[in-house]
Amino acid sequence: MDVDAILAEATRLDGDDPLASQRDRFVIPDPDLAYLDGNSLGMTPRTTVHRIHEVMNDEWADGLIRSWAHWLDMPLTAGDELAPLIGANDGEVVVHDSTTINLHQLLHAAVALRPGSTHIAVDPGEFPTDRYAVAAVAAQHGLSVRNPSPGTSLDETDLNGCAAVVRSLVDYRSAAVADLIGFTKHAERAGTLVIWDLSHAVGAIEVDLPAASVDMAVGCTYKFLNGGPGAPGFSFVRAGLVEEVDHPIRGWFGQDDQFDMDADWRPKPGVGRLMIGTPSILSLEAARCGIAISAEVGAPALASKSRALTTFALDLVDRLGLLSDTDRDPHRRGAHVAVRHPDAEAINTALATSHNVVADYRRPDVVRLGCSPLTTRFVDVARAIVALRLEIDQRA
Numbered sequence: 001m002d003v004d005a006i007l008a009e010a011t012r013l014d015g016d017d018p019l020a021s022q023r024d025r026f027v028i029p030d031p032d033l034a035y036l037d038g039n040s041l042g043m044t045p046r047t048t049v050h051r052i053h054e055v056m057n058d059e060w061a062d063g064l065i066r067s068w069a070h071w072l073d074m075p076l077t078a079g080d081e082l083a084p085l086i087g088a089n090d091g092e093v094v095v096h097d098s099t100t101i102n103l104h105q106l107l108h109a110a111v112a113l114r115p116g117s118t119h120i121a122v123d124p125g126e127f128p129t130d131r132y133a134v135a136a137v138a139a140q141h142g143l144s145v146r147n148p149s150p151g152t153s154l155d156e157t158d159l160n161g162c163a164a165v166v167r168s169l170v171d172y173r174s175a176a177v178a179d180l181i182g183f184t185k186h187a188e189r190a191g192t193l194v195i196w197d198l199s200h201a202v203g204a205i206e207v208d209l210p211a212a213s214v215d216m217a218v219g220c221t222y223k224f225l226n227g228g229p230g231a232p233g234f235s236f237v238r239a240g241l242v243e244e245v246d247h248p249i250r251g252w253f254g255q256d257d258q259f260d261m262d263a264d265w266r267p268k269p270g271v272g273r274l275m276i277g278t279p280s281i282l283s284l285e286a287a288r289c290g291i292a293i294s295a296e297v298g299a300p301a302l303a304s305k306s307r308a309l310t311t312f313a314l315d316l317v318d319r320l321g322l323l324s325d326t327d328r329d330p331h332r333r334g335a336h337v338a339v340r341h342p343d344a345e346a347i348n349t350a351l352a353t354s355h356n357v358v359a360d361y362r363r364p365d366v367v368r369l370g371c372s373p374l375t376t377r378f379v380d381v382a383r384a385i386v387a388l389r390l391e392i393d394q395r396a
C-alpha cells in the first residue's frame with residue numbers, strides 16, 4: 001500500500017472540490033481529526049455558536065416572554081426552510097419533536113386513514129426506533145406486524161390489507177437507497193401509506209418527495225443537516241392529504257387557536273396540526289442554522305459531493321482489499337460506506353485511539369464511514385481507509 005500516493009491523490013481531490021470551503025463554516029477544534037461520523041452527529045456550524053448566544057442574550061434574557069411572539073411559529077418556519085432539501089413545498093414540513101415521536105404520530109394517523117386494515121409492514125433490518133414504533137402502534141390498534149418473507153424485500157411484499165409501511169430511504173447500515181418512486185407506487189396500488197424515514201438521506205442525497213407522490217415522511221436534523229445534539233426531527237405530509245390527518249398525540253401547539261384555553265382540540269390547518277407541546281427554542285434555532293447551510297448549498301451540490309466522497313472511499317476499499325456491501329452504483333447509496341470485518345468493534349476503537357479517526361461501529365460487523373458533504377475531506381476518507389487496512393493487517 002503506497003500511503004503517500006493515496007494521500008496525495010486525496011489532497012488533489014480536496015483541491016478540486018467546489019465545496020471544500022464549506023468546511024470553514026464549522027468549528028474545527030482539531031484540524032487533524034478525521035471525523036467520519038457526521039451521519040450520527042454532524043459538526044457544529046459557526047453560525048450556531050453565535051446564534052445561540054444571541055438567542056440567549058437578546059431573545060431570552062432581554063426579550064423574556066415577549067419573544068414567544070415570534071417563537072410560536074418557529075417549527076413551521078424551520079419546516080419551510082428545510083422543505084427545498086426534500087423537494088417539498090411551503091407548509092408541507094414542520095420541525096418538531098424527535099423523529100421517534102413524529103413517527104408514532106404519523107403511524108397513528110396512517111392507520112386511522114386506512115380503517116379495516118390488518119397489519120403494518122416493516123423490514124426486520126430497519127432502524128430499531130422505527131421497528132419499535134411500528135410494533136407499538138400496531139399493538140394499540142389490534143393490528144399485526146408483517147415483515148417481508150425471508151430472502152425477499154418490501155419491494156416484493158404483497159401489501160394488500162396493509163395500513164402503512166415504515167421504510168428508510170437510506171439504510172442506516174449498508175447505505176442502500178430504496179426505490180422512492182417505485183415502492184411508493186407499489187404501496188399506493190395496494191392502498192397502503194408509506195412513511196419514509198429520511199434520517200440518512202436529507203442533506204446527503206437528492207430527494208424529491210412530490211415527484212414520487214410521497215404521502216408522509218419523517219427525519220432527523222442532527223446528522224447531515226448539522227442541527228446539533230438532540231435537534232428536533234421533522235414531519236412531512238403532502239398538502240392534499242394533511243387536512244385528513246387526525247392523530248391522538250395532541251397538544252396545545254397543534255390547536256387551531258392555541259390561546260382559546262377552554263376550547264376542545266381543533267387541529268390547526270395544515271401541517272401545524274402535528275405540533276404538540278412547547279418546542280425547545282434553543283434546539284430549534286440550532287437546527288435552523290444547520291438547515292440554512294445545507295439549503296444554501298442545495299441538494300444537487302450536496303449529493304454530488306456525497307457521491308464523489310463515497311466513490312473515492314469505495315475505490316480505496318476495493319484497491320486495498322477491504323470488504324464492503326455498500327452499492328457501487330453511486331445513485332444507489334447514501335453518504336456513508338459500510339466496511340465489514342468480524343473485529344469491527346475493536347477496529348473502530350483503534351481507529352480513534354491510534355489514528356485520530358472517528359467513525360462508528362454497528363453490530364455485528366460494520367464500521368461505518370460517514371461522508372458528510374459539507375465537512376468531510378477526501379484526506380479524511382483516505383486516512384480512515386488506510387488506518388482500517390493497517391488495523392486489519394495487525395489482526396491477521
Ligand SMILES: Cc1ncc(COP(=O)(O)O)c(C=O)c1O
Pocket residue numbers: 098099100101127129130168172197199200220233
Ligand atoms: C433511520 C433512523 N431513524 C430514526 C433515528 C432516531 O430518531 P430519534 O431522533 O428519535 O432518536 C435514527 C437515529 O440514528 C435513525 O438512524
